[in-house]
Amino acid sequence: DAGVTQSPTHLIKTRGQQVTLRCSPKSGHDTVSWYQQALGQGPQFIFQYYEEEERQRGNFPDRFSGHQFPNYSSELNVNALLLGDSALYLCASSYGTGNYVQYFGPGTRLTVT
Amino acid sequence: QQPVQSPQAVILREGEDAVINCSSSKALYSVHWYRQKHGEAPVFLMILLKGGEQKGHEKISASFNEKKQQSSLYLTASQLSYSGTYFCGTDMNRDDKIIFGKGTRLHILP
Numbered sequence: 001d002a003g004v005t006q007s008p009t010h011l012i013k014t015r016g017q018q019v020t021l022r023c024s025p026k027s028g029h030d031t032v033s034w035y036q037q038a039l040g041q042g043p044q045f046i047f048q049y050y051e052e053e054e055r056q057r058g059n060f061p062d063r064f065s066g067h068q069f070p071n072y073s074s075e076l077n078v079n080a081l082l083l084g085d086s087a088l089y090l091c092a093s094s095y096g097t098g099n100y101v102q103y104f105g106p107g108t109r110l111t112v113t
Numbered sequence: 114q115q116p117v118q119s120p121q122a123v124i125l126r127e128g129e130d131a132v133i134n135c136s137s138s139k140a141l142y143s144v145h146w147y148r149q150k151h152g153e154a155p156v157f158l159m160i161l162l163k164g165g166e167q168k169g170h171e172k173i174s175a176s177f178n179e180k181k182q183q184s185s186l187y188l189t190a191s192q193l194s195y196s197g198t199y200f201c202g203t204d205m206n207r208d209d210k211i212i213f214g215k216g217t218r219l220h221i222l223p
Contacts, residue, residue: 042213104154
């Protein structure tokens with residue numbers, strides 16, 4: 001049973017560019033949440049997708065957007081990259097909504113230069 | 114609204130016990146505990162729901178004081194594999210918007 005997978009593993013971008021990160025949820029899961037984790041900090045909630053719609057959003061600017069596909073996989077897009085966007089981006093999947101257990105993927109390490 | 118974890122770091126010898134605390138200034142619906150090793154994804158340990166329901170690993174125990182908005186994670190007879198950073202996450206509105214604390218770094222010595 002495959003767990004949560006994310007791609008790519010690492011990414012280096014230049015300030016001002018755009019980036020797309022991808023996530024495939026654990027088998028049987030239909031909900032995907034995205035988090036940003038800066039070095040030495042806890043994960044920060046970006047948004048959650050359920051039934052192909054953004055269900056919840058954290059305190060992140062509109063430069064951060066996402067999408068969920070019919071197969072429940074998801075993308076995180078970040079436009080106009082800033083140096084401060086450098087972080088580990090984690091995807092977590094769960095079944096349904098309402099405080100079910102979230103399982104995290106290995107993350108994508110984004111470096112903005 | 115970010116929960117506060119204590120202590121920030123702790124060093125133990127194998128076999129010793131540890132308690133990690135998590136407190137919030139807001140009423141909580143649930144508390145989630147994860148452990149993250151360096152360079153790896155956070156791993157689920159325990160979820161505690163308002164009303165007393167708990168889901169998690171058999172060897173991990175935790176408590177949730179709903180009145181005080183506090184949770185504690187109990188690690189007994191610690192093993193080397195327990196080393197890592199422990200995060201508590203809180204959900205105030207049962208909306209899956211989990212806010213994580215800054216973490217507690219646990220190091221187990223042989």
